Amino acid sequence: MSDETAPDAPTDAPSLMTPGRLEAFSDGVLAILITIMVLELKVPHSAELHALRPLVPVFLSYVLSFVYIGIYWNNHHHLLKRTSTVTGGILWANLDLLFWLSLFPFATAWMGENHFATVPVAAYGVVTLCAAIAYYILQSVIVAHEGRDSALAKALGRDWKGKVSPVLYASAIPLAFVNRWIAVALYVLVALIWLVPDRRLERRYAAR
Amino acid sequence: MSDETAPDAPTDAPSLMTPGRLEAFSDGVLAILITIMVLELKVPHSAELHALRPLVPVFLSYVLSFVYIGIYWNNHHHLLKRTSTVTGGILWANLDLLFWLSLFPFATAWMGENHFATVPVAAYGVVTLCAAIAYYILQSVIVAHEGRDSALAKALGRDWKGKVSPVLYASAIPLAFVNRWIAVALYVLVALIWLVPDRRLERRYAAR
Amino acid sequence: MSDETAPDAPTDAPSLMTPGRLEAFSDGVLAILITIMVLELKVPHSAELHALRPLVPVFLSYVLSFVYIGIYWNNHHHLLKRTSTVTGGILWANLDLLFWLSLFPFATAWMGENHFATVPVAAYGVVTLCAAIAYYILQSVIVAHEGRDSALAKALGRDWKGKVSPVLYASAIPLAFVNRWIAVALYVLVALIWLVPDRRLERRYAAR
Amino acid sequence: MSDETAPDAPTDAPSLMTPGRLEAFSDGVLAILITIMVLELKVPHSAELHALRPLVPVFLSYVLSFVYIGIYWNNHHHLLKRTSTVTGGILWANLDLLFWLSLFPFATAWMGENHFATVPVAAYGVVTLCAAIAYYILQSVIVAHEGRDSALAKALGRDWKGKVSPVLYASAIPLAFVNRWIAVALYVLVALIWLVPDRRLERRYAAR
Numbered sequence: 001m002s003d004e005t006a007p008d009a010p011t012d013a014p015s016l017m018t019p020g021r022l023e024a025f026s027d028g029v030l031a032i033l034i035t036i037m038v039l040e041l042k043v044p045h046s047a048e049l050h051a052l053r054p055l056v057p058v059f060l061s062y063v064l065s066f067v068y069i070g071i072y073w074n075n076h077h078h079l080l081k082r083t084s085t086v087t088g089g090i091l092w093a094n095l096d097l098l099f100w101l102s103l104f105p106f107a108t109a110w111m112g113e114n115h116f117a118t119v120p121v122a123a124y125g126v127v128t129l130c131a132a133i134a135y136y137i138l139q140s141v142i143v144a145h146e147g148r149d150s151a152l153a154k155a156l157g158r159d160w161k162g163k164v165s166p167v168l169y170a171s172a173i174p175l176a177f178v179n180r181w182i183a184v185a186l187y188v189l190v191a192l193i194w195l196v197p198d199r200r201l202e203r204r205y206a207a208r
Numbered sequence: 209m210s211d212e213t214a215p216d217a218p219t220d221a222p223s224l225m226t227p228g229r230l231e232a233f234s235d236g237v238l239a240i241l242i243t244i245m246v247l248e249l250k251v252p253h254s255a256e257l258h259a260l261r262p263l264v265p266v267f268l269s270y271v272l273s274f275v276y277i278g279i280y281w282n283n284h285h286h287l288l289k290r291t292s293t294v295t296g297g298i299l300w301a302n303l304d305l306l307f308w309l310s311l312f313p314f315a316t317a318w319m320g321e322n323h324f325a326t327v328p329v330a331a332y333g334v335v336t337l338c339a340a341i342a343y344y345i346l347q348s349v350i351v352a353h354e355g356r357d358s359a360l361a362k363a364l365g366r367d368w369k370g371k372v373s374p375v376l377y378a379s380a381i382p383l384a385f386v387n388r389w390i391a392v393a394l395y396v397l398v399a400l401i402w403l404v405p406d407r408r409l410e411r412r413y414a415a416r
Numbered sequence: 417m418s419d420e421t422a423p424d425a426p427t428d429a430p431s432l433m434t435p436g437r438l439e440a441f442s443d444g445v446l447a448i449l450i451t452i453m454v455l456e457l458k459v460p461h462s463a464e465l466h467a468l469r470p471l472v473p474v475f476l477s478y479v480l481s482f483v484y485i486g487i488y489w490n491n492h493h494h495l496l497k498r499t500s501t502v503t504g505g506i507l508w509a510n511l512d513l514l515f516w517l518s519l520f521p522f523a524t525a526w527m528g529e530n531h532f533a534t535v536p537v538a539a540y541g542v543v544t545l546c547a548a549i550a551y552y553i554l555q556s557v558i559v560a561h562e563g564r565d566s567a568l569a570k571a572l573g574r575d576w577k578g579k580v581s582p583v584l585y586a587s588a589i590p591l592a593f594v595n596r597w598i599a600v601a602l603y604v605l606v607a608l609i610w611l612v613p614d615r616r617l618e619r620r621y622a623a624r
Numbered sequence: 625m626s627d628e629t630a631p632d633a634p635t636d637a638p639s640l641m642t643p644g645r646l647e648a649f650s651d652g653v654l655a656i657l658i659t660i661m662v663l664e665l666k667v668p669h670s671a672e673l674h675a676l677r678p679l680v681p682v683f684l685s686y687v688l689s690f691v692y693i694g695i696y697w698n699n700h701h702h703l704l705k706r707t708s709t710v711t712g713g714i715l716w717a718n719l720d721l722l723f724w725l726s727l728f729p730f731a732t733a734w735m736g737e738n739h740f741a742t743v744p745v746a747a748y749g750v751v752t753l754c755a756a757i758a759y760y761i762l763q764s765v766i767v768a769h770e771g772r773d774s775a776l777a778k779a780l781g782r783d784w785k786g787k788v789s790p791v792l793y794a795s796a797i798p799l800a801f802v803n804r805w806i807a808v809a810l811y812v813l814v815a816l817i818w819l820v821p822d823r824r825l826e827r828r829y830a831a832r
Binding site for chain 1: 648658660665667669671690819
């Protein structure tokens with residue numbers, strides 16, 4: 001569009017887009033993702049209770065991904081809350097994150113409908129890993145622009161959760177081929193790391 | 209994300225998220241839920257009027273759930289309007305509510321497509337009960353944070369509707385196995401309790 | 417929720433909800449409706465051009481409904497822009513409108529997939545008529561609350577379009593059984609009435 | 625609605641709608657479009673890795689369209705950011721753009737599921753061309769209203785990208801029948817033109 005300021009290109013030039021606008025669009029995408037995942041809970045034709053049994057793994061994988069999207073939504077909000085300007089690079093790093101998150105419904109359904117079979121469980125790890133890397137890139141691009149002394153950089157601190165999560169996802173992929181339940185346990189562990197009250201975990205972590 | 213303020217964790221520490229933001233995200237999810245429910249009205253292949261007949265129970269269950277989501281949207285708005293700060297606990301209690309509401313399309317379709325058969329009717333009661341409990345938890349967490357003398361606590365008053373609704377849902381689940389239409393009647397009754405002008409009902413209630 | 421102000425009930429008491437909030441939720445529902453209608457354009461398995469031919473009537477009915485939803489979105493915006501307070505009655509009249517609009521994807525797909533067969537064409541008229549009546553009710557409830565001397569009442573003027581549209585829809589339903597193309601022509605006519613620049617039409621109308 | 629100001633008609637009279645409101649609605653539609661495209665990635669029944677192979681072209685076409693919608697979202701934002709008033713003409717030009725963008729999921733899925741067969745590849749070019757023309761019309765209508773000396777007109781400059789893109793799309797349609805991969809290459813080229821940092825490209829362009 002603009003030949004001079006090039007707001008649509010991944011440069012470091014500040015864009016006309018506000019963090020609030022970027023967040024509203026992202027929130028829209030996340031709200032849709034969290035909702036269409038439930039469409040994979042296909043309504044059974046039978047009205048008997050046992051007709052729900054094959055849906056149990058689909059339901060459990062839905063719960064897991066619902067929590068993940070909830071965590072991303074929350075973290076994303078706090079990240080953008082401390083972002084002052086949106087550059088072209090931030091904008092495209094954000095779209096990259098949304099892209100990987102958009103694969104969650106597929107990965108979730110494949111894992112659930114195949115009752116946590118090995119390959120879909122590993123594939124779920126690939127998608128969560130890519131999303132975690134995309135989030136890390138987005139965060140790094142914003143920190144680089146805000147500066148090392150910014151409120152964001154200080155709030156992030158050591159960011160141990162953000163560093164441990166992709167490591168756990170990456171470990172889960174090969175471990176799924178040893179025993180798929182190890183991989184599933186790792187996915188649940190990452191969700192718990194983000195869900196369980198931070199301070200207590202922080203103290204335990206510091207104690208170690 | 210943040211090692212110190214831990215806004216993503218269910219603590220009592222105030223989050224950076226505003227009630228308005230929380231509401232906008234919730235509104236997005238509710239708008240999608242209320243709309244995708246209609247996708248269960250599968251378009252018949254025949255162009256004859258009688259092709260619509262099997263859709264009548266699906267349509268009726270859609271109307272019921274549409275009204276329910278409308279009531280939740282309205283109540284949720286009034287709840288957050290009187291909320292001053294969002295803590296991690298409030299945030300996750302809200303996501304918990306959205307999770308149970310996200311099961312409405314499934315429960316609605318299962319009940320409708322099976323022409324209000326016993327088990328799906330009871331299952332509908334389970335989902336509505338869980339959503340009502342999740343709403344009660346969200347409300348309690350907010351009231352606990354706002355304080356017993358807050359505008360919210362006063363506005364809620366005795367909150368007889370909020371207390372009666374889960375009791376009616378819980379009763380409907382076993383009663384569905386006696387006669388499924390008793391359960392359906394109870395679901396309609398709860399919707400009417402919230403729909404019918406409050407003051408008149410209040411007076412009748414006081415008169416009793 | 418509230419025992420005293422009863423904001424969730426269809427009374428005349430002003431609600432805590434702002435017109436802007438009501439509009440944002442409605443916009444969300446309309447944006448979803450306008451988008452999920454396109455899902456009825458089922459992707460053909462064949463890669464040949466003639467595979468698109470059976471989609472032509474589906475596409476044409478999609479265009480018609482897209483324009484209708486666009487008109488409703490526009491009119492709804494102008495209505496709420498001149499609304500100062502939202503009462504319980506306005507809120508539920510608005511949800512009633514959204515309910516009938518939510519049936520557009522179904523009515524559109526049934527008409528399109530059956531190549532504008534008589535009964536689906538008449539059914540389309542029923543849904544558009546109900547939506548038009550719901551809009552008229554919403555408008556009347558708001559005007560009644562704003563007052564006959566309000567900016568809204570003046571801006572509406574004689575509102576000939578709002579009065580002619582439901583008459584045309586109601587005529588289309590029986591006329592579909594005479595010749596379905598008369599009904600389709602009436603639907604297109606209503607869309608054109610709202611699309612074509614108002615002033616010129618106004619003059620023609622005055623000239624008559 | 626209004627007999628006098630006719631905000632719903634494509635006149636030059638300023639509408640009551642703000643650019644922000646128009647953008648919020650458009651953002652909603654774009655967020656839904658970008659997300660429902662992923663639904664075409666149908667979950668395979670088999671849990672084996674090779675079950676993903678037929679999905680590769682579907683995935684690649686999804687990536688392409690995801691980037692396109694991202695570019696439109698970004699450009700659209702910058703366009704409306706520099707728009708001061710919304711006329712009836714702008715409003716309908718915007719809905720026209722949303723209409724053509726709403727066909728992206730269909731065109732993307734048809735191209736992907738048929739493994740980039742000739743006719744679907746050409747059809748994809750038709751949809752992207754129509755969207756590009758709709759964008760050009762929207763931009764022209766806004767510039768005509770804002771004036772040739774407006775900030776928007778200056779920011780657009782020569783707008784070489786906006787002029788080259790439809791030419792490339794129009795070329796791709798017949799070229800698909802020569803060799804479909806030429807057309808696909810052109811689609812990728814247009815995406816890169818908008819993605820790659822603008823300034824460097826600008827210099828190269830100037831150097832030529």
